[in-house]
Amino acid sequence: MKITAIRATPVNIPLEAPYLWSYGSLAGFSKAIVEVETDEGLTGVGEAPSHAHAAIIETRLAPRLVGRDPIDIAGAEQVCVPSWQGVSNNIDYGLVRAFGGIEMALWDLRGKLWNRPLYDLLGGAVRKAIPVTDYFSFRGREGAFGGETTPEEVADYCLGLKETWGTTFFEGKFYTAEPGPSIRMLECLRETLGPDAMLRIDSNMAYGLATARRIARAIEPLDIRNWEDPCGSLYELKQLREHTAIPFSVHSLDLRQAVDLGVPDAVVTDIATHGGIGRTLRFVGACEQMGLDFWCYSGDSGIGSAAYLHLCAAMQHIREPNQSLFRMQPLDVIEEGPFRPRDNLVMVPEGPGLGVTLSPDRLRHCHRLFLDQGPYDKYHDPDRPGVFRRLPLS
Structure with a gap:
């Protein structure tokens, strides 16, 4: 061939x-x-x-x-x-x-x-039901969707996921320059969802060390399972560790520095960041040897998502739920997508290879969206169009 x-x-x-x-x-x-x-x-x-x-x-x-x-x-x-x-x-x-x-x-x-399915090529499946989180954030409105602009509305959105889909694993953005609304959002989530819900948050390096310390004191009683990228460097995380027992995760690939500094507790990446599945397997193995957890982040089409589901099926060490934006994605390029979690789980695709089928019609549609709209600007600030935000926010 x-x-x-x-x-x-x-x-x-x-x-x-x-x-x-x-x-x-x-x-x-x-x-x-x-x-x-x-x-x-x-x-x-x-x-x-x-x-x-x-x-x-x-x-x-x-x-x-x-x-x-x-x-x-x-x-x-x-x-x-x-x-x-x-x-x-x-x-x-x-x-x-x-x-x-x-x-x-x-x-x-x-x-x-x-x-053979990909998980067989990677050594066989240790699990076929892959745990994932459902995502939350303050959101803008698009037609009938979104519009959660208050802590109470975010909590109501997550309660709807729990009642409709059985979701009890949640992860979301904690990012506001004034931390009060984000702290109140977590308080509402804990009050609404109860003590058994898993709550993880992601700040995308929003805060300086002093602000992160104040936030940590406020949210630690809420039983936060993990806080991703609260600050901009592992050195700041090392200092923040002295003030909280909340576990940290990052997107950094520098395992040597992580082990030397004693933070983070987990690394969260996607497959392509490492240069493919083979490199990711080696990275996860290194995380296991060094005592760091690993899980995958989301935002991919059904193709990239299928790859990480197979990876999680084959790798015993990927124990924590993976990030998932599946619920927020209305369309996909594969016939089988978008994936939809139920009771915190998505089944690994069966069938040869990734186990998914590229749809020519859906591919053309998503390519047309790209041509008509241009690439999405993930750094667009709705409060100050044309100006990029500078972090830390405070």
Whole structure:
């Protein structure tokens, strides 16, 4: 089998309503959907985390891979990506993440060729029902959706998820410059959902150390399961650890520094950030050896999400629920999507490879959204259009 063509299509994956976070307002995600075709009629699909990766894939990486054996993933990496030290030295993470989308498609191809689901290729499933969180935030309104602008409205939204879908695992944005509304939001959630609900929060590095200390004192009695990126560096987290027992998570890939400083307690990333499934497996193994938890973050199409569901099925160490924006995504590029959690669980897709089917019609629709709307600006500040927020907020 030989690779005959590689396509990367930029798409917009909208949210049903924009959520607010530390950098502004986010209406959705702009991704690149990857298709790797072969001379035996099989096509593998993958996903790169930015629309900008489409050009890298088609102009820089595809010419290196056409004509190669798609089963030789290590060889593909050798011709596409320099050593990790070289990448880090030149901060060329775009190249790594673009290749991660291709590498995902090569694993999908391997599963289709051997008629085995991805989790079998990774060693077999230790679980097939994957725990996830449902997301919350203050949100803008889009038609009949969103509009939760007060702590009480956010709590009512989450109560509706609990009553309709059985959700008891929740994660959301804690970001306001004046922490009071965010603190009150958590108080309302705990009062409304009861003591057994899991509450995790993500501040996206919004706060300076002094403010984070004050917040920690206020929210620790609320039994917060995890606080993601409260500050801008691991050094600040080390100092914040002296003032709270709330566990921390980050998106940083620097395990050596994390172990040296004693923070965070968990690392949260996506597959393409590491350059693909193979690198992610090694990273999760290193986290296990170093005593750090690991889970996946969300915001992908059904293709990237399927990859992380298979990863979680195969990796015993991924014990905590993964992030999920599934409930907020009204459409997808796959026939089977969007995924919808029930009782905090999503079943891993069965079938060869990733176990999902790229829909040509849905792909065209999401590509048309990209062409018509342009890429989503995740740093758009609705309060000050044209001006980027600067963190920490206080």
